Amino acid sequence: MSDTVISPSTVVRTRMAPSPTGEYHVGHIATLLKNYAFAKKHGGQFVLRIEDTDRERLVPGAVERIMQVIKDYGLDWDEGPAKGGPHAPYVQSERLPSYQKAAEELVAKNKAYYCFCSSERLEQNREAQRAAKIPPKYDRHCRDLTQTEVEKRLATGESYVIRLKVPDNVPVKFTDLIRGEIEVNSDVVDDQVLLKSDGFPTYHLAVVVDDHAMEISHIMRGEEWISSTPKHVLLYQAFGWKLPIFAHIPVFLNPDGRGKMSKRKGAVSARSFLDDGYLPEALLNFFMILGWARADQTEIMTLADYVREFDPQDISAKSVVFDLNKLAWINGMYLRQLSPTDLKHRLQPFLPADFPSGLLDQVLPLISERLVKLKDVADLTSFFYQPIELDRELLLKKSDLTSVLAQLTETLSVLKALTSFTLETVETKLRNLQSKRDWKKSQYFMLLRVAVTGRVATPPLFETMVVLGQGKVLERLEAAQKILEKTQSKSII
Numbered sequence: 001m002s003d004t005v006i007s008p009s010t011v012v013r014t015r016m017a018p019s020p021t022g023e024y025h026v027g028h029i030a031t032l033l034k035n036y037a038f039a040k041k042h043g044g045q046f047v048l049r050i051e052d053t054d055r056e057r058l059v060p061g062a063v064e065r066i067m068q069v070i071k072d073y074g075l076d077w078d079e080g081p082a083k084g085g086p087h088a089p090y091v092q093s094e095r096l097p098s099y100q101k102a103a104e105e106l107v108a109k110n111k112a113y114y115c116f117c118s119s120e121r122l123e124q125n126r127e128a129q130r131a132a133k134i135p136p137k138y139d140r141h142c143r144d145l146t147q148t149e150v151e152k153r154l155a156t157g158e159s160y161v162i163r164l165k166v167p168d169n170v171p172v173k174f175t176d177l178i179r180g181e182i183e184v185n186s187d188v189v190d191d192q193v194l195l196k197s198d199g200f201p202t203y204h205l206a207v208v209v210d211d212h213a214m215e216i217s218h219i220m221r222g223e224e225w226i227s228s229t230p231k232h233v234l235l236y237q238a239f240g241w242k243l244p245i246f247a248h249i250p251v252f253l254n255p256d257g258r259g260k261m262s263k264r265k266g267a268v269s270a271r272s273f274l275d276d277g278y279l280p281e282a283l284l285n286f287f288m289i290l291g292w293a294r295a296d297q298t299e300i301m302t303l304a305d306y307v308r309e310f311d312p313q314d315i316s317a318k319s320v321v322f323d324l325n326k327l328a329w330i331n332g333m334y335l336r337q338l339s340p341t342d343l344k345h346r347l348q349p350f351l352p353a354d355f356p357s358g359l360l361d362q363v364l365p366l367i368s369e370r371l372v373k374l375k376d377v378a379d380l381t382s383f384f385y386q387p388i389e390l391d392r393e394l395l396l397k398k399s400d401l402t403s404v405l406a407q408l409t410e411t412l413s414v415l416k417a418l419t420s421f422t423l424e425t426v427e428t429k430l431r432n433l434q435s436k437r438d439w440k441k442s443q444y445f446m447l448l449r450v451a452v453t454g455r456v457a458t459p460p461l462f463e464t465m466v467v468l469g470q471g472k473v474l475e476r477l478e479a480a481q482k483i484l485e486k487t488q489s490k491s492i493i
């Protein structure tokens with residue numbers, strides 16, 4: 001593995017630039033983590049900037065939710081909203097004059113031009129191009145208006161946009177840390193709008209102006225932006241600015257391996273994975289190893305390890321599957337490393353409102369090995385305090401009615417006689433009974449498990465019975481007897 005070459009004079013400044021148009025995606029957090037780690041590795045700064053210039057797609061509250069979820073993942077920014085910094089403000093709608101100034105500067109340098117075309121004219125143009133099966137591009141109708149004409153039309157208050165004057169037939173090149181040299185011909189690039197008629201910049205203008213103003217040295221972003229990069233390169237060149245270094249990170253594939261990860265195939269929002277009870281540190285560890293590996297190939301690592309070792313140049317150029325089995329495995333590893341106190345604390349928000357106080361301490365040793373994610377606590381423990389469903393068929397699955405009834409009757413009399421209901425007494429008595437009667441172990445103990453919990457998979461049987469307590473165990477065994485006698489198929493007890 002090589003190290004991305006950083007000259008000693010380069011201050012590494014990375015950024016994440018969310019648009020508050022909806023929920024933050026797990027892919028965004030994974031990309032943010034890379035930007036964060038790379039800045040930390042080189043003693044630089046990680047900047048958070050809000051790109052809210054698309055006013056039609058703004059979602060109220062999205063900025064706050066994005067900032068909160070980043071923090072809930074245990075990450076943070078050095079400069080940005082709510083923190084400030086030398087390049088404040090970090091919200092694009094608060095920086096409008098700088099984009100207007102930049103667009104006018106390009107017009108003055110003859111690198112951009114005013115365009116007065118109406119939306120009807122643009123639509124007709126697009127229609128004609130569609131009919132002729134040529135890629136839609138602005139037909140440059142206003143590109144060569146004389147200055148006098150432009151001034152006249154501006155003076156009358158005619159509505160306008162400012163477009164980039166894309167040079168004809170020149171190579172547009174940039175280096176991508178992951179994909180190497182990329183080159184396209186400028187003829188495929190549209191004379192894109194930089195400043196809209198409402199005075200707001202487009203994404204392309206604002207992103208370039210801000211990345212330059214904020215002295216961003218490395219831009220790591222999702223590969224869906226790679227087709228925009230030639231436009232940005234042309235803008236950097238038009239301004240006469242030095243290009244930052246780019247790295248376009250492959251998108252995740254759906255857990256089934258098919259297609260770009262999408263909502264239709266399951267959860268994608270960064271928040272939903274926390275809500276499911278994956279630990280933030282486990283999720284970060286999972287993102288670290290999706291498409292990148294340490295030299296020794298070990299998969300469990302701390303954020304500090306990652307900061308030390310991560311190099312964007314070593315990110316795989318291929319898309320990787322968002323492998324939920326791997327995530328579950330990593331989460332399990334992290335869960336088992338938590339101290340009982342920490343685990344209890346993390347489980348609190350996942351406990352149902354009717355969860356009895358004090359029960360967690362008793363059940364924690366029984367369920368902690370079985371927890372895959374924190375949210376599982378509700379399901380793994382519900383039978384301890386909520387009514388259970390007894391299924392007649394399940395009780396009779398491994399034996400006939402007469403034998404099962406006899407087993408329940410004898411078990412009841414043995415357990416009723418106990419004056420102390422402890423792990424030792426319960427286990428000894430029930431094992432003795434089983435061996436004295438020579439009942440098949442797997443059948444008998446499964447019967448008891450189903451009768452006292454309603455389920456076939458639970459924590460160890462005797463420990464579970466002790467936590468349930470003598471009263472509840474007897475009550476459930478009697479209920480099982482009753483439903484067997486009544487030939488009723490299911491019953492809630």
Ligand code: GLU
Binds near residue numbers: 051
């Ligand atoms: N605002 C863009 C987004 O929503 C930023 C793209 C970029 O990183 O340049 O992801």
